[in-house]
Amino acid sequence: MGFLDKLKQGLQRTTQQFVDKFEDIVQRADAPEARTRDVDVETAEALEEILLMADVGVAATDQIVTAVTKRSRRGESLRELVKQEILRVLMAVPREPHSQIVMRGKPQVVLVVGVNGVGKTTTIGKLANQLRVQGKSPLVCAADTFRAAAVDQLQIWADRAGVDIVRAREGADPAAVVFDAITAAKARHRDVVLIDTAGRLHTRTNLMSELDKIRRVASKEVAGAPHEVLLVLDATVGQNGLAQAREFTSVAGVTGIVLTKLDGTAKGGIAVAIAHELALPIRYVGVGEGVDDLLPFSPYEYVDAIFQEKW
């Protein structure tokens, strides 16, 4: 049997085996007599595998595994130990108290950025709805003038959420649309402007400098704008998420992460890697397609969720 066939066969059983294997290891590591013993090499390796498979990344995984193995146990379960270490990484990042949009500007300008297809427009729709329910008066700005039908998509979301939208024709200058939106928000006394931008790969310098222009235009119109820059990341993203966060932060000054599509099987472990390496807080998680499916991020709940039985 060839190498590939063996690999294939092995991997087909992976998922099931994986769960069993981890349960095995957890059980062994958590047996009453083992609870006071330190974590052994085999357990550490299994842990490494689990974290890597969750896209936590090599560096953060190393730190977590090392921390877990170095700790002398006093009866905690293995799951508890790992949870604590992941939490330690996540909590080291400075955050807003409730991870909600805080009104600092008049209007508060929130710029939403990200690569293509991560769910920026959907996130804006959900966010607009949430803010309106909270008694705010948001206005959405369709600055994605590039992708076919992006403006229509945002229009549909705006109608659903019952909020105003400022739009321009396809191909218009995004910065000009942003200017119009902020002017409109001031005239109509709206307190939040949510700006939807075109998806762009973080490696495209010219598209990235467009974000810079949007920032400049916004800051001229409202002091301190954009007050928030949310980077939307797909929970299925791999280690490239780090590169995205790095680039968008350096160009657009990202202040927080929105992790979307967490309702799939992906664990969004990249969030841990980003917290570890870039100290960016996760602000929201998207967990479905409904208008209410955007939740403030809670490190505790997140760790619980990624550490469910189903590893």
Next chain:
Amino acid sequence: MFDALSNRLQDVFQSIRGETRLTETTVENALREIRLALLEADVNFKVVKAFVDRVRDRAMDQAVLKSLTPSQQVVKIVRDELLALFGDAKGGLTESSARPRVILMLGLQGSGKTTTTGKLAKWLVKQGRHPIVVSTDVRRPAAIQQLAIVAAQAGVRVHDPAGEMDPVVRAKGALAEARAVGNDIVIVDTAGRLHIDDELMRELVAIKDVSGPADLLYVADAMTGQDAIKSAGEFNAQVGVTGVVLTKIDGDARGGAALSVVSVVGVPIAFVGSGEKLEDFEPFHADRFVSRMLGMGDVLSLIEKAEEVIDAGDAQKLEAKIRKGGFTLEDFRDQLRMLRRMGPLEKIMGMLPGMGGMKELAGQKPDEKQLSRIEAIINSMTPAERKQADILDGSRRKRVAKGSGTTVEDVNRLLKQFVEMQRMLKMVGQMTGEPIAAPLKKKKKKSPFSLMK
């Protein structure tokens, strides 16, 4: 896409290349680096493990260690194993006599199905086919409009019965229309959701049942992480997949997870999509990709690209001109445009052997803006000036600089380099009585680079 991965791998090889004798420790060190590089590229954990074990087995063989060129042997082993990993199946579509032939596009949300549908349609038109596209995504707001717009850009027919919201009926309708109108290919764009959605899977199976597709293409985002395997496997198990389309490879994502799909799920990569333009789409060639990953360049793709944009007649005319020493700024501009039509410079540079490894170049990447500036300067000249550069006196140069938004120094530099180039071309033309078609091609690549310095 593979820059970062290939850089790391090249570092590894560089470190062992000098060694005349490989010890188990050096191989072990190299393997550790390879493992890390692959993991950071999101290659599936199990695949990495099996891959590293396999390379170790073969590399530690005494025959290899004691051979004359052990490090080259190791490179070769890595290359072989990477090829085995990506599958040796040829890219593109499989043979099929079905008429109309149906292609079903599958994939998760946001992987790029609709855009890929447009790109595939455009590619098929280029192959002389007559595709018709239909969207069955009745869920995502504006998805149907998006496909209509993309189809218009690609110049293909779209089946869109207004108000029809049943995906299966829409797919059936497209098939009927294709038969009536005479389209030979129907591309069905489907709704993307998270694969755990049973409802979607049932919908996809229903569409598959009525349309009988020859190809089921799974569209995978090069940026996906370890979850890629799970979702691709699920689609394959429930609907069936005949090929993978890897999208967004123009970023710096290393696509390791999507590539793992090949060996884990066992379906070949059919196409790769790399940019925002509809033309940025090509069949996948495993061997070329592996070569590029290892920094061996991808000359074949480069030649194909050049052939696509370079008109043979034009090349001959130019050759004659050079021979006579009549190379003008106008010809130069044409060359520049031709070069730019081949795609972003970085992409082209990546295909040149050895270029990927030249890290010094990273700091001075070929600047597209510089090329635009050069073109602007030439555009700001009168036709007479373009034909005869020496009539450009001080006042004319000032005007050109103003017109192109550059400085007189920029214009001077361009002219100086142009004169230099003209002189060299004349020499080449006189030296070789032979047809100089081959060196001509090289010049096309070279001239703008030398101008930039």
